[in-house]
Amino acid sequence: MKSVMIVGVGGQGTLLASRVLGRVMLDAGYDVKVSEVHGMSQRGGSVVTYVRWGERVESPVINEGEADILLAFEQLEAARYLPYLKKGGVIVTNTQKIDPMPVITGAAVYPEGLLEKLRAAGAHLTAVDALALAEQAGSQKAVNVVLIGAMAALLDIPEESWLAAIEKTVPAKFLDMNKRAFVLGYGA
Amino acid sequence: MNNLKELLQGNEAVARGLYEAGVRIVSSYPGTPSTEITETAAKYDEIYCEWAPNEKVAAEVAAGAAIGGARSFCGMKHVGLNVAADPVFTMSYIGVNAGMVIGVADDPGMHSSQNEQDSRNYAIAAKLLMLEPSDSAECRDMTKLAYTLSEQFDTPVMLRLSTRIAHSRSIVDTTERENVPLKPYEKNQAKNIMLPAFARPKHEFVEKRTAAERAWAETCALNFVEDNGAKTGVIVAGSAYKYAKEALGDTVNYLKLGVINPLPVEKIRQFAQGLETVYVIEELDDIIESHCKKIGVAVIGKDVFPRCGEFSQKLIAEKLGIPRGESVALEENIPVRPPVMCCGCPHRGLFYALKREGVYVSGDIGCYTLGASAPLGAMDACICMGASVSALHGFNKARGAEAEKKSVAVIGDSTFIHSGITSLIDIAYNRSNSTVVILDNSITGMTGHQQNPTTGYTIKGDPTSAVDLEALCHAIGISDVRVVDPYDLKATRAAIHEALAAECPSVVISRRPCALLKTVKHKPALRVDAEKCIGCKACMGIGCPAISVRDGKAVIDATQCVGCGVCTSLCPKQAIGE
Numbered sequence: 001m002k003s004v005m006i007v008g009v010g011g012q013g014t015l016l017a018s019r020v021l022g023r024v025m026l027d028a029g030y031d032v033k034v035s036e037v038h039g040m041s042q043r044g045g046s047v048v049t050y051v052r053w054g055e056r057v058e059s060p061v062i063n064e065g066e067a068d069i070l071l072a073f074e075q076l077e078a079a080r081y082l083p084y085l086k087k088g089g090v091i092v093t094n095t096q097k098i099d100p101m102p103v104i105t106g107a108a109v110y111p112e113g114l115l116e117k118l119r120a121a122g123a124h125l126t127a128v129d130a131l132a133l134a135e136q137a138g139s140q141k142a143v144n145v146v147l148i149g150a151m152a153a154l155l156d157i158p159e160e161s162w163l164a165a166i167e168k169t170v171p172a173k174f175l176d177m178n179k180r181a182f183v184l185g186y187g188a
Numbered sequence: 189m190n191n192l193k194e195l196l197q198g199n200e201a202v203a204r205g206l207y208e209a210g211v212r213i214v215s216s217y218p219g220t221p222s223t224e225i226t227e228t229a230a231k232y233d234e235i236y237c238e239w240a241p242n243e244k245v246a247a248e249v250a251a252g253a254a255i256g257g258a259r260s261f262c263g264m265k266h267v268g269l270n271v272a273a274d275p276v277f278t279m280s281y282i283g284v285n286a287g288m289v290i291g292v293a294d295d296p297g298m299h300s301s302q303n304e305q306d307s308r309n310y311a312i313a314a315k316l317l318m319l320e321p322s323d324s325a326e327c328r329d330m331t332k333l334a335y336t337l338s339e340q341f342d343t344p345v346m347l348r349l350s351t352r353i354a355h356s357r358s359i360v361d362t363t364e365r366e367n368v369p370l371k372p373y374e375k376n377q378a379k380n381i382m383l384p385a386f387a388r389p390k391h392e393f394v395e396k397r398t399a400a401e402r403a404w405a406e407t408c409a410l411n412f413v414e415d416n417g418a419k420t421g422v423i424v425a426g427s428a429y430k431y432a433k434e435a436l437g438d439t440v441n442y443l444k445l446g447v448i449n450p451l452p453v454e455k456i457r458q459f460a461q462g463l464e465t466v467y468v469i470e471e472l473d474d475i476i477e478s479h480c481k482k483i484g485v486a487v488i489g490k491d492v493f494p495r496c497g498e499f500s501q502k503l504i505a506e507k508l509g510i511p512r513g514e515s516v517a518l519e520e521n522i523p524v525r526p527p528v529m530c531c532g533c534p535h536r537g538l539f540y541a542l543k544r545e546g547v548y549v550s551g552d553i554g555c556y557t558l559g560a561s562a563p564l565g566a567m568d569a570c571i572c573m574g575a576s577v578s579a580l581h582g583f584n585k586a587r588g589a590e591a592e593k594k595s596v597a598v599i600g601d602s603t604f605i606h607s608g609i610t611s612l613i614d615i616a617y618n619r620s621n622s623t624v625v626i627l628d629n630s631i632t633g634m635t636g637h638q639q640n641p642t643t644g645y646t647i648k649g650d651p652t653s654a655v656d657l658e659a660l661c662h663a664i665g666i667s668d669v670r671v672v673d674p675y676d677l678k679a680t681r682a683a684i685h686e687a688l689a690a691e692c693p694s695v696v697i698s699r700r701p702c703a704l705l706k707t708v709k710h711k712p713a714l715r716v717d718a719e720k721c722i723g724c725k726a727c728m729g730i731g732c733p734a735i736s737v738r739d740g741k742a743v744i745d746a747t748q749c750v751g752c753g754v755c756t757s758l759c760p761k762q763a764i765g766e
Contacts, residue, residue, distance in 0.1 A: 010527060022357055026195045033323075034195065034357035037299060038220055038636065043558065044733055045527030058434040060323075060356035063502035065515035080522045083515040099736050100525035105563050105728065106737070108523035121516050131747070140747055 001054030008073025013144030142181035149185020203228035205331025210368030219265030257371035287338035297498030410446025532703030574607025616665035711751025720763035
């Protein structure tokens, strides 16, 4: 069984990423469970979704030490959820930084050098400037699809399957832009 | 759509079950984590679906439909069941004509709720059959079965979900809709009118019904044993079943209960026979554990597993001393990231004005509960839907005229319709010079943009009548009603000030649509002129997530800013502009 934990800031589109990944693994013939968070946490808070697949999946949630891949939409969130990563697991993170309210109000400081510290802690880390690539694809909103692309490059599923899943998940009028975003992330 | 495999959320799977079971009428009030059941059901043309003003109304609509011969459903979150409890308890006596199911979603861990109550207690108290699924496939299957059971036993049936079931996706087989014709309606006063003379025999009926349901629960397929030849047994239901399976695998025997009320007796005794130890693993209250002890089966439950919070495979493994994989954490102070009001949120200006007034704020349930957070911190109490208005009245009656000049209630448009109107009538009728602020953002925000009786649209997007809030306030006896745009800080502060000073009950309607609505056009992002900025941080006082201070100067994040302009009026140097 494989477990991917997708973390980010409410509003960044982590739900879409989990749905695309779930769809791809369903189409590949696996048992799949996806766990989402709605409601209060959506409002700019720290958000987490879990995707698990394999011959048979029991629990829909991922606990500490269980994630094969941590897909982070924001650096601080990568650091926050590091304990969920398995020993020897992989982090794919956006280099974007979004200040949480305690940092904005001056009650806390955004830690420096997080990517280096995550590597020093033993995580295999891929850092992607997803915001820049999303802009290159045509919209800042495509950050999530760029990151799906970056993660897809690590998984043993053909690129066409991902593009087919994106086609089933995003609105038709944004499809071309999202496909460009995926390809940019896949090559990053 | 014949026998397709789909990856459905638990809530979507319940909706699919409603569709396939031939349900005709659905009435609900949104509430996380139950909302998507009704949103998904509304996509089927064959189902009449509505957002009711509150859960009591929804349950009564479903009750009327069931009496009228249509299979019906009402859905709500756990605290919504408190509101709906009145009709639910008496519908237990009346029973049904066509099947009726009450869906209720609990929130262990309180992801988006004000308490952690366990709805299973309601099934026991109302003497209703309750089923509990443990994944999306069971959500769909149990929903369909619930209608058969409802009609077989002449009872509304409760379907209990929890957040992890409602909001997890897993594989569901789908099939076609069953054609269930409308049942004939025949007048039957002894069944449907709960006068004492009719209700007394109905109570006898309910007790006999429970006995018959229990006999069924002894042998039904929803309560099943997985015998792994172990010496330890686990009795488990709902989400905890999947956590236990992952944590314990085939090292224990399982009794998985799909029927939560009434619980079987002989089935549990037989399961426990010959086992050295039996654990009951259940989130929240000790419902199954207490039942086991009552029937003389020795089990271990809440001595080991907590009553508070959500369970997981990790928690179960740790409590039973099973070693877990290693994990590492950074030795770093990671700042928390609490939810915040969105950029351009119309509530921000209003709460800033309340903070500046320094008033007591009686809060309510919705996005605007976030007005309690730093740096606004403009809230003193928050209880439940609608309580802001009535609790303010009580606060002012307790503390007198001085308090009336320094206190307000804040309540959203949907929450006001849900249960704020009767509270406002209390203020008008029993005369406190209280000030109520209705935050009208033209939508039900927190649960993800549902229409409501003030928006002018139904759940299916069809135009309908809209409640005229000003006229409603006038009609119930409140003459002092003002409307302001919360983006205009000066006008908002003035309106609050005048309303507080008035020697009569008053209402301020803070009106501006939610900034996340697709129909709301955003302005270009604002920016700070670094030459003019003196770093005074006045703009930081509104707690906008787009504004931060870097190197002593304010900076606006162009990817987040929607140009609402609330910050511009705070700058003493006019440094913020387009």
